[in-house]
Amino acid sequence: MVLAPLQFFCLFLLEQAVVASALSGTSPPLILPRANNINITSVTTQDNGCPLGSISSSISPDGTALTFGFDQFKVYYGPGYTPADKTKQCAIAMTVSYRSGYSFELLGATYHGPAQLDSGMTGTVSSSYVLTPASDALARTQVNNTGPFTGIYTKSDTLATSSRILAPCQGSPVQLQINTRVSLISRNAPVSGGFDDEAPFSLGVHQLHLGWSRCEG
Template sequence: MKSLVALSLPALALSAPLVADTLSAPPAFKINKVVSGGSGCPQGSIDIDWTNNGILPIYFSKDFTATVGPSVTADQSRKNCQINLDISYSAGYSYSVYSADYTGWADIDSGVKGTVVAHYYFSGEQATVTNPLSSFYSSPRLPLRPHSLPIHVPTQDIRLTQPQGSTSLTLQGPFTGKYVKKDDVAVSVWSPCGQQSLLNVNAEVALTPLGSYASGQLAVNKETGRFASQLYIRWKQC
C-alpha cells in the first residue's frame, strides 16, 4: 500500500478544470494512515496515491470480486470493503468528497443482477447531503453481448444514517463488458475545520440470485485485474 504524503499549493494550481475548487487547498496535507477491512479488501490489499490535482485514486485487488454460479459458495456472492483514511491538513481548511468514479468489469448471465454500492462519511461528523446522480456507461472497447444495451441508471436518494452519502448502481444480465459508475453529490459533507479527520468509504459489490444455474462475475477490471475508484476532493477555507 502506498500514499503520497504531502502536496504544495503551487502544484495544485495546475489542476484540471474539473477540480478547480482545489485551488484553495491548504499549503500541505497528507494521508497519515490507511486501514482497510472486509471480504473485498483485507488490510494491505489496496493502493492509494494522492495525485496533484485533487483526485484520490483507490485501486482494489482481485479480492473485490463477487461471483455466483452452480458450484460457487454463497459467501462469494457479496464482497464488502471498508476503508478508513486518516487525513491531516493545515489549520483553517476543510475538505469534502464531491464526486467519485468507479470502473470495473462484469460478465453476468440472463437472470443475474449485479449491484455496486458506495457510502461516504466522516467519523462523528454531523452534516447534511442531498441527492447524488449516478450514471452508467458501457465501454465500446470491450465486446457486449448483442442483447446487452448501454443503460443509464439514476441513483436512489442519499440515506442520512450518521449522515452519509449512499449511492448504488444496478446491472441487469445478460451483460459482458466494462462499466463506469459516476457519483456526483450536489451538497457535500465537509470535514472538521482545521483538524485531522477520518474519511470513511464503504463499498460493496453483490450478485443475485444464489443457487441457480446462471453464472456471473462483478467488479474486477478485465484489462488490469484491478477494480478502481477515484474520489474527487474539494477544499475550502473555514
C-alpha cells in the same frame, strides 16, 4: 487473469475525460490548497473484499480525488458457489491531514472494473462514508450494472448538495470511514455469469471525488 491495482489505474485514467465531463455540471469551481499540504497519514482495511495486501491507495496531486485499487473485490454466482460468494465488503479507515484555512466536501464517487454479466444479472457497488469529527451522518453512493454485458465498466454517482459532508476548517487530521459493498443478483438460475474461472463482477478502482473551498474569516 488477475489485474493489479496499478493496471486498473492505467485503464481507469483512459476514461477520466468522460467522468470529468459527467461531474463538471454539479461540482463547484475548485479552490485548492497547495498539493503538498494534503496527506493520507494512515490507512487500515478489513473484510473479505480487501484482504491484506490486496488494496492500494493514493491521492491526486491537486487533492481532488482519493483512489483505491483492489485485487480481490470479486463476486460469483451460480453452481458451485455459496450465497456468501455473491456479496463482498470492504471497510476502509483513513486519516487525512490538510492545510488549515481550507475545507473539503465529498462530491461523489466513480467505480471501475471488469464485468461478465449474463442476461438477467445485476452487479451493484454501494458505499457509505462517515467523516469524523465533521459529522456522524452518512453519505452514500451506488451504481448498478445490468447484463448482458462483457467489458470494463466506469460509472459515477454524484452526491446531492444536501448529502455532502463538509470537513472542518481547523486543518486538524480527520478520520474518513468508507464501507463498500459489491453484490451480484440474477433473475435466472442456474447461471455462472463468467467463463474461464473469471469472476462475473469485480470492483477494480473506487475513486472518491473531493471539492475544496477556503474557510471564511
